[in-house]
Amino acid sequence: MTETASNAAEYSVSEISLALKRTVEEAYGYVRVRGEISGYRGPHSSGHAYFALKDDRAKLEAVIWKGNFGRLRFRPEEGMEVIATGKLTTFPGSSKYQIVIEQLEPAGVGALMALLEERRRRLAAEGLFDPARKRPIPYLPRVIGVVTSPTGAVIRDILHRLADRFPVAVLVWPVRVQGETSAAEVAAAIAGFNAIAPGGPIPRPDVLIVARGGGSLEDLWGFNEEIVVRAAAASDIPLISAVGHETDTTLIDYAADLRAPTPTGAAEMAVPVRSELVGAVSDLSRRLDGAMLRHVEGRRRDLRAAARALPRLDDLLAIPRRSFDELAGRLARGLSTNTLAHRARLERSSGRLQSASLDRLIMRAGERLAALSTRQGRALEVHAERKRAAFARLSGRLRIDPLAERVTRGRDRLGQAEERGRRAFARIVEKSRDRLDRAARLLDTLSYRSVLARGFALVTDAAGAPVRSVTAIAPGDALTIELQDGKVGAVAAGSAAPAKPKRRPKAPSQESLF
Template sequence: MTDASGSETARSNAPEFSVSELSGALKRAIEDRFGFVRLRGEISNYRGPHSSGHAYFSLKDASARIDAVVWKGTFARLKVKPQEGLEVVASGKITTFPGKSSYQIVVEAIEPAGVGALMALLEERRRRLAAEGLFDAARKRPLPFLPRVVGVVTSPTGAVIRDILHRLADRFPRHVLVWPVRVQGETSAAEVAAAISGFSALPPDGPIPRPDVVIVARGGGSLEDLWGFNEEIVARAAAASAIPIIAAVGHETDWTLIDHAADHRAPTPTGAAEKAVPVRLELAADLAALSRRHAAAMRRLVEQRRGDLRGTAARALPAPDEIMAARAPELDHAGRRVAGAIAREQDRRRLMVERAAQRLARQSPQARLAGFSNGSTISAAACASRASRGAKNVSAFTALAARLGAARAANFAPRAGAPPRDAPRSTRSRGACGTRPPTRSPRAAPICGGSNSFKQASAMKTFWRVVFALILERRREARPARRRSRGRRRADAAFFRRRSPRRGGRRARTHRRARPGAETARRAASQARTGLAVLAHFQ
């Protein structure tokens, strides 16, 4: 009994705990002993955020496993999101869950477990994005040869933007638009992606010009510093950009996901500026070289075509000497004809010049002064001849006038048997032969008297014609060098027509034109001789 009572006493000395008390005691003990820990392990059983926004997964190593939970508010602030198989260092508090008698870690921060873990994560993202086709070479677009506007996504206070601007000014100055972003930190990835999308959203003809090419640049740094450009959001924004992208992140040995997604990669920001624009001096030199090559090619082509044409002409066309030999006689004949025509034309022109010289000589002041006595430019012999003819005409005119005056006096003398002038009008109203007495007009010839009275009247008309012919001759002698115009000749003909006798009550018409010069003088002389003969007959 002693043993039995002693064992019961021993059992009764142990304190009794309820399940809740023990769970609470364990919870307090664990949380006090392991308040804040850093736990290294591999993420497993991760299925993404729960519908409530929390994330549940496990951390394990080679021999143990512990549950982990990330609350909704903490999950949004994590720089590195949980991924299946990723080795991380999780920072948080150890706590227990009384309902299942289990413990877990409440994660507040996740970091990759060293460079190897980051590289493993980067490689896993690269494989996944490459499987989607974001890195295909067919999606790469060529850069514009000479962009009008260059966009730059980088920090506005770093040395990168100054290097880019300086290099662009040296090569080919262009208009530059800078979109300022953070290139390091938790918000850098979102800002870079927003800048790329913002440049693509600009209208082509808007108030802010849309860039023709965009440079995404950052200086060198560690893998952790460049991790913002390895984010998936940045790679997708670069792949979806409507503008060609040049990625220039870090140094030549630094590769990020944006380098794979961009259209072109530059090892440094300075290299990106060199890719964006050409060198203006090199363009001028290339243009001059192309111009020289073009001119040389054209000269060679012309020489080649000239040679081909000569060869073709030599084979297809006759020789030039043969063509000229066939037409040589015609050319000689035409030459002789031309020479003769030229000689004849020269003779004709020489005669024209001589005649013009003679006319000018007759109109010279010396010739006009020499012939001023009779108003003509004639020689001395011609002057003497015309003077003698004038004297003869004057003497003939004087004799004719004397005889004609005597005939007129006899014509107007009272005839035998005629009534006196003071006789009554009834007795002297008729003449001796029963006709009217003669009028007192000197030009009116008596009707009676028979043939003699008609002859006297004709003689009177002839006399006046001779007088006017002599007057015209004197006028022509006064101006022998001038040829009568057509109007002058018509006036003279009209004058003679007015002085011609009337026949049948109408004026006799002449159809002959007045003859100029010596012929008119001969006609006047002939009429004068006729008149003198008539007067002599009456006497």
């Protein structure tokens, strides 16, 4: 059979794939594609995002590399219509073409509003916008922290308004208020102000103002990002949101403790008017002085009225002085009468006190003492006689010989019991030693080391578990082989037949032999 000659060039699969890749990249380069996001499941573990763009008739694979994904103004979501800017290329490994996206934006304001509303509902469901979480703004803060652009008119308006109303210390954290990195910088600024320790070299603000001038929805989108909303909700320092004009609304307005219509309005809400405070304090001071004067005058009138109602000193002492004089006059007569009465009582007592009566009393007491002494002697003799008779009865019953015999018999019985106990203990020890020897011989017989002595080996994996089948070993696994005289490491080579996954074996025991 003859082959037909052909002039067509012959390509390998790799060559034709690379040729198509160069053709697609050179023909299209950077393109803008509008379509609906399909199959988006969030960023891969590598940080890249893979999904597809589709319309009603076709689908285009898309990928966003990790570096570009972190710079996106908003995150892709399933079903969102977007405009993707990137480079068309092919993927030779699966014969597909795809777009490598570098920029991604919603397709129109309607899509942004839908995304904004969906995000607002989701964050509200988490309780980030709950009014119960909002805290009051300090009435007279000492330090105010401002998060805004350092070069715009916003910071000048805030400083000017604070200087007019009530000059206080202001700390400015410069950030970009528009662009890809705006949201991350604003969130970092809020967290940075909260990280300042009280009493440190840098004063901690008492209130924060996040401010930006007016702009379109796209310009203000950084303040709708989830990272900014969560930073505002987590702030321990009360926060005032002043983003855009009065008609502009962003998600940070819901999470802030207070929303100001403009940056200038935020400065007005942060501090009171100093002149008004000075006037109010002066008015209160005058009112306090007048009240004190009226109070002192009223107390003075009350004191004078009370003084007029009090009686004179002579009137108060007149009655006590008269009573004292009467008692002083009666005292001399009372002393004389009392002395005469005591003298009469003494004379009556001395008449009854004679020596004859004392002698009789002493005689009767001596007689009673002699009678008690006689009775005590007789009682002692009777008691001694009773004790002597009892002792005689006891000594008659107590004999020495029977007691010595009982002691001798007890000593003999104790010796016999000691000998029997020594023999029983020796028998118990002998039986225990026999059981221990039998258990040791049985342990040596059943031990896996006796099997190792006959030329067998124990194989364990890296976790120390015994390997019971070759299907449990994968090429390159580290193994340990235990022989009679030691262990040696090994690495599995080759491949094993596929098998169903098994439950991991228990820890090795002495009976696991391979």
